[in-house]
Amino acid sequence: MTQDSICITGVGLTCSMGHSYDEFTNNLLSQVSGIEPVAEFDVSDHPSQIASLIGKIPCPEGFDETEYYSRLRIEQCGIWCAETAMRHAGLQDRPSGLRIGLVLGLGAEWMQSWEMDYRRGGRRAFDPTEEPAGMTTKVHRFLNLRGPQLTISAACASGNWALAQGRRWLEMGWVDLCLAGACDIGVTPLSMAGFGNLRALSRKNDTPHAALRPFDSDRDGMVLGEGGAVFVLEKTAAAKARGARRYADVAGFGASSDAFHMVIPCPEPQHGIAAMQQALGDARISPSEIGYINAHATGTPVGDICEAKILQSVLGESVDQVPISSTKSLTGHLLSAAAAIEAVACLTVLDQQLIPPTINLDHPDPECAMLRHVRGKPESVNVDVTVSNSFGFGGNNTCLVLKKAA
Incomplete structure (x- = not known):
């Protein structure tokens, strides 16, 4: 940087x-x-x-x-x-x-x-x-x-x-x-x-x-x-x-709007894909360089499948290699504050080199099973780049890339 x-x-x-x-x-x-x-x-x-x-x-x-x-x-x-x-x-x-x-x-x-x-x-x-x-x-x-x-x-x-x-x-x-x-x-x-x-x-x-x-x-x-x-x-x-401790660099951001429905996620993944690709382009990284993704995944039947499709498209050949979890399984969904608290989770990963798991993921949905889920217990990793997805009501799609401070 x-x-x-x-x-x-x-x-x-x-x-x-x-x-x-x-x-x-x-x-x-x-x-x-x-x-x-x-x-x-x-x-x-x-x-x-x-x-x-x-x-x-x-x-x-x-x-x-x-x-x-x-x-x-x-x-x-x-x-x-x-x-x-x-x-x-x-x-x-x-x-x-x-x-x-x-x-x-x-x-x-x-x-x-x-x-x-x-x-x-x-x-x-x-x-x-x-x-x-x-x-x-x-x-x-x-x-x-x-x-x-x-x-x-x-x-x-x-x-x-x-x-x-x-x-x-x-x-x-x-x-x-x-x-x-x-x-x-x-x-x-x-x-x-x-x-x-x-x-x-x-x-x-x-x-x-x-x-x-x-x-x-x-x-x-x-x-x-x-x-x-x-x-x-x-x-x-x-x-x-001033000798401050640096927790991460804000390396990339991407956003799109699908304007599909006030509360129902858009069934087509292209708008979420666009937000993620913008963020990766802004951060100048490839999907294979991502060390962890904090998924938006709220636990709704439709939303999780939509995000799985987005991740599959963006990650391509790396879809079964990039660790993914949803910390909402522990924190609940903080609505307008969700993305902020999940950015803290990404800092934790960069700081501790441990990925928090998705709890309660006992039987992965077959339509989401292509992802590399972290479940059961924290996973020790060597991570320099984290990505956090937040897809809001009204079609507000965003992706944030945080990098380990150089």
Whole structure:
């Protein structure tokens, strides 16, 4: 990579599997499932009664807890992830003049706010003019950042888009550092009812840890999750100059839109293929150089087969050689934050040289069996290049390539 390549130097996250990079990594490689029965609200009349929930989001050290916990949980999520990412990068005492950009992937932000308000007897859903500033603006103000800010809403692909945009800002010289990632606190009565009525959610309520089964013949849908991840991006030369640890280079990105249906995956693979080929071309790598693929694989009957076709086409002769897994089997599907948390999983692979398996993959679907699935236990590898697919509702197809920092 050149001196001007863009690298990741810090990670802040929260999800059911931990509130820090190290905690998440340990639980991921130990195969600790975050999926449990929902107890936060009544789900007795819901077809799916399980989810991957955070619980209480920690308050960053030095912040006023009363003020912090008075905020919406989605704001707490964004503040925690962004602030701890800066600290993880060794930037807790950042210079006052530093231009720090903020790009956050978010989805249904106002719907969540309106639903919580309505459940408390409020009427904000009927008068949106009462709504205060958006969440990205609130995090930007709270952390006193001095750079541009942007909200990206591209469904499950939002986190990949945020990292691509943050990389671009740095390449253009618009910022000195960029915080990029995605957050979603989307496990609510309304979301569970909506996805449940779409028959998109697993109904294996009696066995929550075994419910989400990507690529398995017995899969019956996804399991909702919540959380977020934010990354510190900076130019490699600047990171080296201050002696920062570099977790990976953001090497490639590709995107396409199939515009097939709002919620049903496109049955034809060419659009997903285009996104992956763009990303590999951007990173200047061939399919045979990929050391690991974090599949989007949500555990839905249609979606997993579609992705298997995409992977088979892109990988070609390497289809039975490139290790693939779906970490959603452990984390659940974090919706708009899915791509961000799966980018953390890719960092784990590069860092630990271990691939987390797809759990619950007992009987691979014959239509997905051509893939080189990692299952059962983590697999020790020699990996320099990882790829993460995120194919979102509405036909938002993205692919992210992360390389081991040179």
